[in-house]
Amino acid sequence: MTDAVRRPTPADPMPGLESESGLPSAVIRNLPPELGxxxxxxxxGRxxxxxxxxxxxxxxxxxxxxxxxxxxxxxxxxxxxxxxxxxxxxxxxxxxxxxxxxxxxxxxxxxxxxxxxxxxxxxxxxxxxxxxxxxxxxxxxxxxxxxxxxxxxxxxxxxxxxxxxxxxxxxxxxxxxxxxxxxxxxxxxxxxxxxxxxxxxxxxxxxxxxxxxxxxxxxxxxxxxxxxxxxxxxLQVTPKHRQFGEVFDGVREDAVSVWSNECAELRFDSELLRGVLDKTKADLAALRIEKSAGGVPIVLPAAGLPWFLTIFGRDSLISAYQTIVAGPSLARGTLLALASAQGTRFDDFRDEEPGKILHEIRSGELTQLNQKPHNPYYGTADATQLWLILLSEYWRWSGDDDLVRGFRDNIDAAVRWIDEYGDLDGDGYIEYATRSAQGLGNQCWRDSWDGIKFADGTIPVLPIATCEIQGYTYDARIRLAELADGPLGDPALAHRQRTLAGELYDRFNRDFWIEARGGYYAVGLDGEKRCIDSMTSNMGHLLWSGIVPPERARIVANQLMSEAMFSGWGVRTTSTEDEGYNPIGYHAGTVWPHDNSLIAHGLARYGFRQEANRIITAMLDAATYSNYRLPEAFSGYDRPYGRLPVPYPTACSPQAWSAGAPMLFVRTLLGLEIRDGRLVADPLLPVEFGRVAMDGVPALGTLWNVEATGDTASVRLAD
The missing domain is CATH 2.70.98.40 (Glycoside hydrolase, family 65, N-terminal domain)
Incomplete structure (x- = not known):
């Protein structure tokens, strides 16, 4: 068969019992009980x-x-x-x-x-x-x-x-x-x-x-x-720390200093905001991976300590998106690093397909000897779309036409993957199903073995098309059309992407909507095209992507903020009304900061600013119980239950997309966007946060100063 018509066939009819690591979740060893x-x-770094x-x-x-x-x-x-x-x-x-x-x-x-x-x-x-x-x-x-x-x-x-x-x-x-x-x-x-x-x-x-x-x-x-x-x-940049005096003086002359120096200076009346954002910058600096691309040092975020201290497609892309307001270096490095390893062939062992953006890279003995498929492993159905979304966001904030044009071959390959290989059965949706004996069963962000299930707790059959992946695909097509109208100069590409986005919008809102329980979106469709009827936080990602019709947005917002979904610390991954709910299940009822950052940003996009602020203030309050750091996840217990956030027992800490969440929270509070060649602000700051100022925000090739209190703001070019 030719590449154009070859469609991979899933080898396993059911999701494998894997976590994000690819190992059976039942045998994952806990941290830190063995060490106290x-x-x-x-x-x-690594x-x-x-x-x-x-x-x-x-x-x-x-x-x-x-x-x-x-x-x-x-x-x-x-x-x-x-x-x-x-x-x-x-x-x-x-x-x-x-x-x-x-x-x-x-x-x-x-x-x-x-x-x-x-x-x-x-x-x-x-x-x-x-x-x-x-x-x-x-x-x-x-x-x-x-x-x-x-x-x-x-x-x-x-x-x-x-x-x-x-x-x-x-x-x-x-x-x-x-x-x-x-x-x-x-x-x-x-x-x-x-x-x-x-x-x-x-x-x-x-x-x-x-x-x-x-x-x-x-x-x-x-x-x-x-x-x-x-x-x-x-291809790695050696850390500069070589002496005790140097390290404890905090001297940095590596690529991460470029990102740190380009970050806007943040000034807050609120001690809470100041503490959380200081911890965010420190954690992102610690979790960076430094590489060389074309002889130029680049920096991008690793996923998290301890198990995911490497490049992850989805995690690194979302972390870079969250932090774009602080400076473009993380986004640029992430785009370059992932493009350099974009899939070029069909490899069942690695779940690789032409144009696909990787899931994870490893370099240990098992990988080097081809006993593990992680060099790199491509088992993700959303990283390709997220790469296009980040490229668009990077361009909006930087105005870097040359970088976009330099990625033209990568863009075409990514679009081909979405159009030809991501849709396994030709129904217009991006599905996933591993072909590797060691592959991930679930290849969305909820990638534990039971991350996707019906409301009664049963596990669906492959292939699965999750709702948020369709939202990412819709957003990627809309953004790609904008790039085609702009730096790519390709009107035909722009027209085709807008047409396909419109068709997906209509089809998705017909097939994924469930009228029961007051109305909500199914978490996915299974291999038999049945609606997987769990009520999940993934609905909030749909608001972030813009695929929700305005008349349904209020319904979705109400569901997300209901007692069954909102714990008081954030939106749970799964509703308490579902039989599969478990407050200490990895994706079955926990509260994830990165998840909540996208939900809050999506709520604000549709005008639900008070709801977004409620999530943001709850998350920031939670950070005070862990030295201003947001870990990978909290347990999903109600806030009154323990009166403090109950830790998830094996959460990564620090983790990049949790560390990046506060930066997206600040952007959401300030309503910072690029419009008509300017940085604009539309703030709605809670009274207790007082004044927020950002000096030297890098955008559109220059620096901007932003100051806001309540619902008023000033934005001006920096001196």
Whole structure:
């Protein structure tokens, strides 16, 4: 068959039991119970380290130092006199650094609390840890300080599931003078190695332990520095953090500084807004991925810590959309990176099709040896449309005609995918169905194994066409027509896209609308073209896309803000009236900040500003209970039930599209849009937020200053 007529055939009639990771959700290991509720994580780009509150990584836990999807440290335990240290306090300093304050228990000849221990840790060009000891005893003391290290080189997918024993194939070649520990591993073409460097050298090496014999006089300090260097690929930009003074001074000279410097200066009367937006900028900086495209450094957001610290099509695109008001660099980097890996062929193992934008990229052993399909994996039915939507939004805010024209081949390939390969049965809707034995069953944003189900809890058959994907497709066609009228200079393309958008609008509103329960949109159509009748937050995405007729918008808004959908902290993913509702089910009743940011923006688009503000203020209130950070999701319990947001037990934190949500909230509050070659504002700020000012908003090749209070605003060109 030719590419033009070939239609992939789903191999599996039912959704696979996979989560976003591609692993069976029933065996995903939780975080952080194994390390305690106060586990500490530091992150920088594609590298993270998770330990318990004392800074230790006990063997056999999910903790470790992970870089590029491989665990380079699986054990990292500090002991004095063979005894575990006692915690005084610990936590992150910045997203990429942490400090641990500890002391000793009573050991032979040394009373408890005689030794102050400080561990400082940061992630940069490697993992760096400084251990400082101080003697508070009234006489000289001598003791052994022991660091036990280990590397199992587990693939990230294995850390979340079960880890094979590689011990017989790991080679140790430790320095004889206590200067370093070396671990190396090879499996076919996959190679990995870990070196632990120590300054000063240890007094001796015992197995995989470095042991210092330390003698301290009263008041004396002793210090050692431990380094685990990391290798960065040719297309990766090495982080600049190499010294403790540099990292704790917050010096940045990498690509993320370009984005940070271009961001508007935000000034708020509200301490709440100030705290949340400061945390947003810090988290997005920590979660960035730096790459080179055509020799030019670019930056784009990774999805989230710990399991999704990589490029995700959908997550990265939505995060970049949320933050476009702060500056175009994240959007530009995301567009370039995803375009460079756009699908070019049919590959059932990877669910790849020509023109399709990827779902996820991994680089661990299982992927490199083709045991996992993630190099890259294309199992998503919405990233292609979201790429077109982000391209349009980037162009509206930047006026960058040249970039749009440079993407012409990518645009044509994306349109062809939507027209020919995304519609599996020719009914005019974009459906999904995995063809890979390891593929995702659900390939929409609710991509857990039971993310899409009927109101009675039963699982639909493939292929599935979810409602929000049709909304994204409609929006992508409308926006593409605008680009065709503008920088692409293609009237025929503009006419065709508007015609197809109009046909989709009519067909969708006929087939997806359900009159029961007061009226709402089905979450999808299953393989037998039955309406999947769950009432879900996906309806709010339809408002964001603009596919809802004005006469139905009020009905949708009322449903979203009903007691069954709105928890008091945000809109739930699933109505409490559905039998499948579960307040701690991943997509079955939880509250997702990114979901709510799109819903609020959609409500405001249709004029429901008070409803949008109610969501925004609830979300921002929730952030105060987690140090101004919005995690991946909250449990869906009603606000009066616990009087504080109940955490979802395994939520990613930080996560890019949750970190980006407050920026879209601010844009929605201010009503910021590009119209007729100008940045305009139409604010509706709650009284408690007072004045909001944004100085140096980058738009249309220049900078703008915005100031707003209540429903009044001034927008002017910056000096």
């Amino acid at each position: 509720p106060d586990a500490v994580a530091v992150v920088e 590298t993270f380290m998770i330990s318990d509150a004392t800074g230790d990584i006990p063997e056999g836990t999910i903790g470790g130092l992970v870089h590029d999807d491989t665990r380079f440290l699986s054990r990292w335990v500090l002991r004095i006199g063979g005894a575990p240290l006692l915690l005084l306090s610990s936590g992150t300093v910045e997203d990429y650094s942490a400090a641990f304050f500890l002391t000793n228990p009573g050991i032979d000849g040394i009373q408890a609390n005689s030794i102050g221990v400080r561990r400082q840790r940061f992630i940069g060009d490697g993992m760096h840890e400084r251990v400082t000891l101080e003697c508070f005893a009234n006489k000289a003391i001598t003791f052994d300080l022991r660091l036990s290290a280990g590397a199992d080189f587990a693939d990230l997918f294995e850390i979340k599931d079960s880890i094979p024993d590689r011990s017989q194939t790991i080679v140790r070649s430790h320095g004889s003078h206590g200067t370093h520990l070396d671990f190396s591993y090879r499996n076919g073409t996959f190679r990995a190695s870990t070196r632990v460097e120590a300054v000063p050298p240890a007094s001796r090496t015992e197995g995989d332990d470095l042991v210092w014999q330390v003698t301290l006089e009263p008041g004396q300090q002793w210090q050692c520095e431990l380094t685990v260097p990391l290798q960065f690929g040719a």
